[in-house]
Amino acid sequence: MTEIDMDSTMAPPIAAPKKLEVGRARLSDRIWRGMTIFLLFFFAFVMFVPFFWLLTSSFKTQNQIFQYPPAWIPDPFVPENYVNALTYKPFHLYLRNSLFIAGMNVLAVTLSASFVGYGFARIRFPGRDLWFGVVMATLFLPYAILIVPSFIIFSRLGWVDSFLPLIVPQFFGGGAFNIFLMRQFFRTIPEDIADAARMDGCSEFGVYGRIFLPLAKPALITIAIFTFLHAWNDLLGPIIYLRSPEHFTVAAGLASFRSQTDISWDLQLAAATAMTLPVIVLFFFSQRYFIQGIVMTGLKG
Amino acid sequence: MTTQTSTRKTPFSWFFDWYNQLPMVRRRTIIGYVFIMPFILGFILWFLVPALVAANLTFQRWNLISPPTYVGTANIERLFTDPILPQSLKATFLFTILSVPIGLVFAFFLAMLINTPIRGIAVFRTIYFLPSIVPAVASAVLWAWLLNTEFGLVNYFIRELGGPKIPWLQDPGWAIPAFIILSTWGVGGSMIIFLAGLQGIPEVYYEAAKLDGAGRFRQLWNITLPLMSPIIFFNLVMGFINSFQVFVSALLITNGGPQNATLFLVLYIYRTAFQSQNMGYAATLSWVLFFILMILSLIIFRVAGSRVYYENAD
Numbered sequence: 001m002t003e004i005d006m007d008s009t010m011a012p013p014i015a016a017p018k019k020l021e022v023g024r025a026r027l028s029d030r031i032w033r034g035m036t037i038f039l040l041f042f043f044a045f046v047m048f049v050p051f052f053w054l055l056t057s058s059f060k061t062q063n064q065i066f067q068y069p070p071a072w073i074p075d076p077f078v079p080e081n082y083v084n085a086l087t088y089k090p091f092h093l094y095l096r097n098s099l100f101i102a103g104m105n106v107l108a109v110t111l112s113a114s115f116v117g118y119g120f121a122r123i124r125f126p127g128r129d130l131w132f133g134v135v136m137a138t139l140f141l142p143y144a145i146l147i148v149p150s151f152i153i154f155s156r157l158g159w160v161d162s163f164l165p166l167i168v169p170q171f172f173g174g175g176a177f178n179i180f181l182m183r184q185f186f187r188t189i190p191e192d193i194a195d196a197a198r199m200d201g202c203s204e205f206g207v208y209g210r211i212f213l214p215l216a217k218p219a220l221i222t223i224a225i226f227t228f229l230h231a232w233n234d235l236l237g238p239i240i241y242l243r244s245p246e247h248f249t250v251a252a253g254l255a256s257f258r259s260q261t262d263i264s265w266d267l268q269l270a271a272a273t274a275m276t277l278p279v280i281v282l283f284f285f286s287q288r289y290f291i292q293g294i295v296m297t298g299l300k301g
Numbered sequence: 302m303t304t305q306t307s308t309r310k311t312p313f314s315w316f317f318d319w320y321n322q323l324p325m326v327r328r329r330t331i332i333g334y335v336f337i338m339p340f341i342l343g344f345i346l347w348f349l350v351p352a353l354v355a356a357n358l359t360f361q362r363w364n365l366i367s368p369p370t371y372v373g374t375a376n377i378e379r380l381f382t383d384p385i386l387p388q389s390l391k392a393t394f395l396f397t398i399l400s401v402p403i404g405l406v407f408a409f410f411l412a413m414l415i416n417t418p419i420r421g422i423a424v425f426r427t428i429y430f431l432p433s434i435v436p437a438v439a440s441a442v443l444w445a446w447l448l449n450t451e452f453g454l455v456n457y458f459i460r461e462l463g464g465p466k467i468p469w470l471q472d473p474g475w476a477i478p479a480f481i482i483l484s485t486w487g488v489g490g491s492m493i494i495f496l497a498g499l500q501g502i503p504e505v506y507y508e509a510a511k512l513d514g515a516g517r518f519r520q521l522w523n524i525t526l527p528l529m530s531p532i533i534f535f536n537l538v539m540g541f542i543n544s545f546q547v548f549v550s551a552l553l554i555t556n557g558g559p560q561n562a563t564l565f566l567v568l569y570i571y572r573t574a575f576q577s578q579n580m581g582y583a584a585t586l587s588w589v590l591f592f593i594l595m596i597l598s599l600i601i602f603r604v605a606g607s608r609v610y611y612e613n614a615d
Contacts, residue, residue, distance in 0.1 A: 054443045067452070068451065140598050141591070141594070148574045150347065173339050208336075236548060255438050280434070295493065
C-alpha cells in the first residue's frame with residue numbers, strides 16, 4: 001500500500017514540460033533498473049556461494065576446512081578426497097542400485113500415469129469425476145503419513161530389504177501429481193484426431209498407445225525427469241526398506257556416511273558433491289523440460 | 302471396436318461376445334474403468350489398506366518381534382501424557398508458520414527480479430533455481446557445515462558485518478531459524494511457478510495502469526497480486542504440505558536436537574517406529590499428523606481459497 005512515487009522524488013527540477021515527461025520516465029526507469037540489477041547480482045551471490053563452497057571444499061584437506069576465516073581456494077588441492085570417499089564405501093554398488101530403482105520408477109510412472117491420465121482425460125463415464133476427486137485428495141495425503149502401516153504391509157509380504165517396496169507401488173497410477181499432469185496434457189489434444197482413429201477401427205487402447213502416447217512425448221520426458229530426480233534424492237524410502245549395505249542407494253549411503261562419527265568432513269563433502277553432480281548435469285541437458293514441468297504443475301489448475 | 306473377434310474362437314471370445322453386445326455407453330464405462338484401474342487398485346492397496354492397518358495398530362503394542370498385543374486406548378491416552386509430543390508439534394508448527402510465508406515472499410521477490418528483461422537473465426534464473434534440485438542428503442551435509450558456529454560461512458559473513466557468533470545448531474532458539482535459512486535456499490521451484498505466472502500477465506494491464514498514473518507498488522498491489530492469487534494459493538498449499546514433512550535435514554543435521562527443538566513430527570514418527578520399535582504408538586502419531594494436515598488443508602481452502610481471484614471464473 002505504501003506507494004513510493006519514484007517519478008516525483010527523482011524528477012529533475014528544470015526542463016521544458018514535454019521533455020520533462022520523457023526525462024522523468026527515463027531517470028526513474030534507470031534507477032529502478034540499476035537497483036534491480038544490483039539485487040540480481042546480490043542474490044545470485046547469496047544463492048551461489050554455498051555451491052561454490054561445497055565444490056571447492058571438496059578439494060580441501062580436513063585441516064583447511066577447519067580454517068577460520070574460511071579459505072576460498074583449496075591449498076593444497078586434494079582431488080584424492082573423491083577417490084577416498086567413493087572407495088571408503090562401495091559407492092559403485094550404491095550407484096548401480098540408485099540407477100536401477102530410479103530407472104524402474106521412470107518406467108513405472110510414465111506408463112502408469114499416462115494410462116490412467118488418458119482414462120480421466122478422454123473417456124466420459126459415470127464416476128469419473130468422483131475418482132478424479134480421489135486422485136486430487138491423495139495429493140494432500142503425503143507419503144510420510146503411511147510409513148508405519150506401509151512398512152508392516154511390505155514386511156508381511158517379505159519385501160523388506162529388497163527394491164520392491166520402492167518400485168512396485170509406482171506401477172499403480174504413478175502418483176496423483178503425474179496423473180493430473182498427464183490428464184491436463186491429454187486434454188489439450190483435439191478430439192478429432194482420436195475420432196479419426198476410432199473410425200478406422202482403432203480400439204481405445206490403440207488410440208492411447210498409438211496416437212496419444214507419441215504425442216505426449218514432452219510431458220512424458222518431463223515426468224521422467226522429475227521421477228528420476230525424486231528417486232535419486234529420496235532418503236525416507238531407502239532407509240526404511242533397505243537393510244543390508246549392499247542394497248543401499250547413493251542417498252542412503254551418504255546418509256550412513258554422515259551418521260558415522262569417524263568420517264571426516266573432506267570425504268563427506270566430496271561424496272555430497274559427487275551426488276549432486278549428476279542432478280546438475282541432468283538439469284543442463286534438459287532445462288526446457290524442467291521448466292516446462294514445473295510450470296505445468298503449478299499453473300494449469 | 303473389435304467386432305471381428307467374435308468369429309474367432311479364442312479363450313476370451315465369450316468375453317468379447319458379451320462385451321460387443323453391450324450398448325456404447327456401457328462399453329465406455331468399462332473401458333474408462335479399465336484405464337483408471339491401476340489407480341483404483343493402488344488407492345486400495347497403498348492407501349486404504351495401510352489406513353486400516355494403521356487404525357488397527359493404534360490399539361496394539363507391537364515391537365515387530367514378539368506378537369502384537371491389544372492395549373485398548375493406551376496409545377491414544379499416551380498422546381496426552383507424552384512429554385515429547387508437544388515439543389515435536391511446537392517444532393513442526395513453528396517451522397511451518399515461519400518458513401512457508403518467508404519462502405513464499407522470497408520466491409515471489411526472486412521471480413520478479415528474474416522477470417526483468419535484460420541480457421543474460423537466463424544465467425540468474427539458473428543460479429536461483431539450482432539449489433532446489435540439490436538432493437536433500439547432500440544439502441544436509443553442506444548446511445551442517447555452513448551453519449557450524451565456529452567455522453561456518455554463515456557466521457563468517459555475520460561476523461564480518463559486525464554481528465555476534467550465533468550458535469545455530471546448538472541453541473534450541475536458533476535451530477528453527479537455521480532450518481528456515483536452509484529451506485529458503487531451495488525455493489527455486491515455486492520461484493519458477495511464480496515467474497511463469499508473471500509472464501502470463503498481459504502487458505496491456507500495466508500500460509493502462511501507467512496511463513492512469515499508478516506507481517510501481519500500486520501496480521503490484523492492484524494488478525500483479527490479484528492476478529497471481531491462484532498461483533500464490535497453489536504455492537502456499539504445496540509449501541504447507543512440504544514443510545509438514547521436513548525430515549531428511551532434521552535427521553542428518555541435528556537428529557532432532559538441540560533439546561528436541563527440531564524433532565519434527567515425521568522424524569518423531571520415524572524414531573518411534575524404527576528406533577524405539579513401537580509400531581502402535583507410531584501409527585497413532587501418524588493419525589495425529591493426518592488430522593493436522595486435514596484440518597489445515599480445510600482451513601487454507603476456506604480462508605485463502607475464497608480470496609483467490611479467477612479471471613474466467615465459471
